[in-house]
Amino acid sequence: MTELRHDWDLAEIQGFFDLPFNDLLFLAHSVHRQNFDPNAVQVSTLLSIKTGGCSEDCGYCSQSARSKTGLERERLLAVEEVIEQARLAKGKGAGRFCMGAAWRSPKEKDFGQVLEMVRGVSELGMETCMTLGMLTDEQVRQLKAEGLDYYNHNLDTSPEYYEDVVTTRTYQDRLDTLERVRAAGMNVCCGGIVGMGESRADRVSLLQQLANLPKHPESVPINMLVRIEGTPLADVDDLDPLEFVRTIAVARIIMPGSMVRLSAGRAGMHDEQQALCFFAGANSIFYGDRLLTTDNPEADHDRKLFDRLGLYTLQ
Ligand code: SAM
Numbered sequence: 001m002t003e004l005r006h007d008w009d010l011a012e013i014q015g016f017f018d019l020p021f022n023d024l025l026f027l028a029h030s031v032h033r034q035n036f037d038p039n040a041v042q043v044s045t046l047l048s049i050k051t052g053g054c055s056e057d058c059g060y061c062s063q064s065a066r067s068k069t070g071l072e073r074e075r076l077l078a079v080e081e082v083i084e085q086a087r088l089a090k091g092k093g094a095g096r097f098c099m100g101a102a103w104r105s106p107k108e109k110d111f112g113q114v115l116e117m118v119r120g121v122s123e124l125g126m127e128t129c130m131t132l133g134m135l136t137d138e139q140v141r142q143l144k145a146e147g148l149d150y151y152n153h154n155l156d157t158s159p160e161y162y163e164d165v166v167t168t169r170t171y172q173d174r175l176d177t178l179e180r181v182r183a184a185g186m187n188v189c190c191g192g193i194v195g196m197g198e199s200r201a202d203r204v205s206l207l208q209q210l211a212n213l214p215k216h217p218e219s220v221p222i223n224m225l226v227r228i229e230g231t232p233l234a235d236v237d238d239l240d241p242l243e244f245v246r247t248i249a250v251a252r253i254i255m256p257g258s259m260v261r262l263s264a265g266r267a268g269m270h271d272e273q274q275a276l277c278f279f280a281g282a283n284s285i286f287y288g289d290r291l292l293t294t295d296n297p298e299a300d301h302d303r304k305l306f307d308r309l310g311l312y313t314l315q
């Protein structure tokens with residue numbers, strides 16, 4: 001296992017980004033092989049348990065009440081419905097079930113229902129993950145007691161670019177919730193989004209924040225922005241697909257023990273780009289036809305891609 005470092009400086013990380021593409025991919029793939037089976041991919045299925053009407057103003061998100069996306073708001077789903085969806089996902093081969101809610105933070109009146117969802121999905125023998133926004137110490141304690149395996153809370157971008165994307169909370173708010181989750185002994189899923197008009201320096205800085213956390217997140221989702229009409233970032237320029245691959249590669253090098261997830265945006269990627277991401281060190285995906293409010297590749301298409309690449313899924 002490669003030594004885990006938490007003292008990466010910006011110049012070192014920038015240096016990886018600036019390598020010739022072949023040198024970067026060779027290095028990242030070598031690190032990947034030293035730490036993981038290069039042909040194994042972990043698969044998680046996502047479900048939006050509470051959709052739309054969110055009070056936050058995240059510029060990328062279809063679910064902000066301020067975005068004019070025409071998305072229908074939905075109430076918190078019933079526990080039985082969530083467990084049924086998890087059962088279906090398990091039947092299709094997902095090992096982890098991730099439940100997302102369009103909240104700034106969970107309200108007391110909903111929390112009992114959320115805890116029941118964790119219990120019900122755990123009882124199916126699946127790993128559980130939730131993403132509910134900011135949490136208090138007490139909420140973290142209750143989720144942990146119910147058996148929640150992972151909490152997802154992304155830093156999204158660099159501290160420098162953050163205010164250009166979100167104004168209703170601070171970077172420090174995000175770090176505080178991550179610290180609470182970590183202190184409770186839960187696994188952390190934390191990553192970001194690229195292709196939001198940020199510079200390479202911002203991508204370097206985001207990855208530095210992730211890698212210099214006191215412990216690396218067990219799971220690092222790298223999302224490609226899904227541009228959604230009616231959001232402030234709907235018309236942002238395309239990111240070079242190879243720059244996305246570079247971001248995956250650098251995440252692999254500086255967080256060698258973490259699962260790096262090739263997350264949102266796969267529906268807009270060619271299979272060949274995804275294959276490069278797997279070579280560069282991505283070893284996890286969201287699996288199933290839907291992310292939260294947008295499309296993911298069809299499960300059938302992903303199975304064929306895995307066959308073509310000789311990849312197998314971890315249970
Ligand atoms: N409301 C909670 C929060 O913000 O933490 C949980 C749900 S939120 C939708 C989870 C994550 O999805 C965000 O932090 C962001 O990284 C990602 N996300 C949301 N919209 C996206 C988009 N259009 N493209 C790529 N990633 C997106």
Ligand code: DTB
Nearest residue numbers: 100131221263264291292293294
């Ligand atoms: C993560 O990093 N990406 C997922 C999950 N964690 C919650 C969400 C992606 C959302 C993509 C846009 C949508 O479907 O609304």
Ligand code: SF4
Nearest residue numbers: 054056058061064102
């Ligand atoms: Fe709300 Fe989360 Fe979307 Fe931000 S990313 S608007 S907090 S659902």
